[in-house]
Amino acid sequence: MLDVLIIGGGPAGLSSAVYAKRAGLSVTVLDKGASECQITKATEVENYLGFKSISGIDLHAQFVEHAKSQEIPIIKKSVVSVEKTEEGFKVFTKKDEFECKHLILAMGRSHKHLGVEGEDRLAGAGVSYCATCDGFFFRSKMVSVIGGGDSAVSQAIYLSAFCEKVYLIHRRDEFRAANYLVERAREKNNIEFVLNATVNEILGDNCVAGVSITQGEETRTIACDGVFGAVGEKPNMSFVIDGLNISPQGQIITDKYCRTNINGLYAVGDIRDRDVYQIITAVADGALVVEGILKE
Numbered sequence: 001m002l003d004v005l006i007i008g009g010g011p012a013g014l015s016s017a018v019y020a021k022r023a024g025l026s027v028t029v030l031d032k033g034a035s036e037c038q039i040t041k042a043t044e045v046e047n048y049l050g051f052k053s054i055s056g057i058d059l060h061a062q063f064v065e066h067a068k069s070q071e072i073p074i075i076k077k078s079v080v081s082v083e084k085t086e087e088g089f090k091v092f093t094k095k096d097e098f099e100c101k102h103l104i105l106a107m108g109r110s111h112k113h114l115g116v117e118g119e120d121r122l123a124g125a126g127v128s129y130c131a132t133c134d135g136f137f138f139r140s141k142m143v144s145v146i147g148g149g150d151s152a153v154s155q156a157i158y159l160s161a162f163c164e165k166v167y168l169i170h171r172r173d174e175f176r177a178a179n180y181l182v183e184r185a186r187e188k189n190n191i192e193f194v195l196n197a198t199v200n201e202i203l204g205d206n207c208v209a210g211v212s213i214t215q216g217e218e219t220r221t222i223a224c225d226g227v228f229g230a231v232g233e234k235p236n237m238s239f240v241i242d243g244l245n246i247s248p249q250g251q252i253i254t255d256k257y258c259r260t261n262i263n264g265l266y267a268v269g270d271i272r273d274r275d276v277y278q279i280i281t282a283v284a285d286g287a288l289v290v291e292g293i294l295k296e
């Protein structure tokens with residue numbers, strides 16, 4: 001039986017693995033795949049200490065290399081269910097079963113849907129949630145980015161480098177995004193801020209042709225070829241753990257050592273209830289969670 005099994009191979013999971021291994025614990029990481037990882041969607045990371053500027057994909061590759069250099073197995077599998085046992089936990093993927101004394105949940109978060117007419121119908125036909133992944137298809141085209149947080153503003157900045165025009169549509173007149181990002185977006189002459197605007201519908205027959213918005217009394221259409229949704233995140237809890245304490249937003253509630261209310265079960269990184277969702281806070285959880293395990 002493993003001392004520690006970690007579900008999720010993002011910054012939080014890999015940092016936890018490195019700390020666990022260094023503490024002499026046997027550890028394995030199960031990960032669905034890097035394309036599901038939030039860090040790989042960050043085009044330019046400029047606030048992770050030691051790296052003045054690095055893409056999320058490159059930074060993640062360095063985390064993986066570090067973990068592998070410590071001979072930590074990272075197995076590409078998606079977990080479908082978890083069962084509490086007397087000794088610890090049984091963790092199931094489609095075909096396999098793993099047993100561990102301590103289980104760390106590090107599955108991160110993923111994007112929320114906009115919930116408007118046309119969104120599902122035109123998904124993959126102009127509707128996207130990841131500028132880094134799909135921006136390439138909109139070179140010299142008009143796009144709209146919907147949202148007001150870091151993700152929305154950084155996607156707008158990224159797209160502005162090669163799109164003809166970017167509309168940044170936000171339902172308020174203030175942004176949740178970091179000030180420096182908003183300032184950087186304002187400096188781009190092909191980003192137009194469309195504020196206090198509600199999106200009614202994504203328009204188009206076989207592919208995106210525009211978005212219908214309402215601003216005050218006026219309803220109008222913004223013609224565009226692509227729509228990037230960036231209206232928030234939800235935790236990746238694709239399986240149920242009976243009795244686990246979660247916040248109204250679905251984030252896992254933990255103490256300062258990332259311990260949940262279930263003995264032997266921990267949560268690290270973006271999946272846990274916290275104020276700041278960043279790479280550095282996700283990585284820091286690795287040190288905290290192993291301290292918690294050693295105290296058990």
Ligand SMILES: Cc1cc2nc3c(=O)[nH]c(=O)nc-3n(C[C@H](O)[C@H](O)[C@H](O)COP(=O)(O)OP(=O)(O)OC[C@H]3O[C@@H](n4cnc5c(N)ncnc54)[C@H](O)[C@@H]3O)c2cc1C
Pocket residue numbers: 007008009010011012013030031032033034035036037038039040041042043044045046047048077078079080106107108109150151154155236238268269270271277278279280282
């Ligand atoms: C566009 C964008 C830009 C960003 N820019 C920055 C930035 O500049 N600086 C910064 O500090 N932060 C930035 N962030 C935030 C940062 O990426 C996250 O805070 C960080 O990646 C969280 O790490 P994590 O390990 O908790 O989750 P993630 O990085 O999301 O990793 C979770 C992992 O769990 C795996 N997983 C999920 N479910 C399962 C399952 N059932 N079974 C197995 N594996 C599973 C996924 O495949 C994934 O690999 C940005 C985020 C976005 C979206």
